[in-house]
Structures are given as structure tokens and as C-alpha cells.
Amino acid sequence: MKSEFERVINYFDEDGDGKISSSELRNRVGMMGGEILLKEVQMLIEELDSDGDGLLSLDDFVNLMEAAGEEEQMKDLADAFEMYNDPQMFGFITPHSLQRMLERLGESKSMDQCRAMLGHFDLNGDGLLSFDEFRAMMMQ
DSSP: OHHHHHHHHHHHOTTOSSSBOHHHHHHHHHHTTOOOOHHHHHHHHHHHOSSSSSSBOHHHHHHHHHHHHHHHHHHHHHHHHHHHOOGGGTTOBOHHHHHHHHHHTTOOOOHHHHHHHHHTTOTTOSSSBOHHHHHHHHTO
């Protein structure tokens, strides 16, 4: 994965110093048909620059991509959670809502089986699955 990021860095790194300057980033974004103000690029680099040299290193770029990936993953988890969410108990998955969703997916489970499934990840023992508990379950 890091080698893919190295190729991207190399594309943006016009002077070959292994880092991306604000002008290099702005130039390459412009070449790809985008438009970004130099001030915006400078603010972005300032926010992501881990060593304070005013440039984006490979590690800075990897951190940016990982953060973007985590954000997308959280959105996907939230969407999945909403599919199982009980409309009567907004913000929670109940044994009933789990059973209903599993039936939609062609999997038949008894209410006791659904309670047991939720019980494995119900950290506070309330019989419901919150988003945080759902996320913990999905991250295993």
C-alpha cells in the first residue's frame, strides 16, 4: 500500500526532494482539472505537516489517506447500522430489528437467537446494541 502512495508522492513531487510543497500540490491539482487557491493549499499542508517543515512527506500523505479511509469506513458503518436500527428505539439495534433485517437477507433466526447474537456485543447489558457496540462488533 505504501508503494502506491510513493507513486502518488512522486507524481506531485516536481523537484524530486521526496516531499510535496504547496506550489507543487497546487500545480498538480490544476493539471488534473481542479482549482485550489494557494492559501487553501498552504492551510492544508500546515494542518497535515507533522515535522513543521512546510512540506508534505510520505508519512504525512499516508496519514491523510488513512484518515480519509477511516472517515469512509465510519460512514459505511453508520449506513449499515441504520439498516438494522429499530425505528421505535432510534439509535439502537434491538433483537426484533435484527431478526427483521436478517429475514430480509434470507436468514431466519428466532428471537432468542437474535438476543444471543446481540448479547455477545452488548457491552452495557441493556439488551440493545448502540452504534459504539455495533462498531466494536464490526471491527473484529
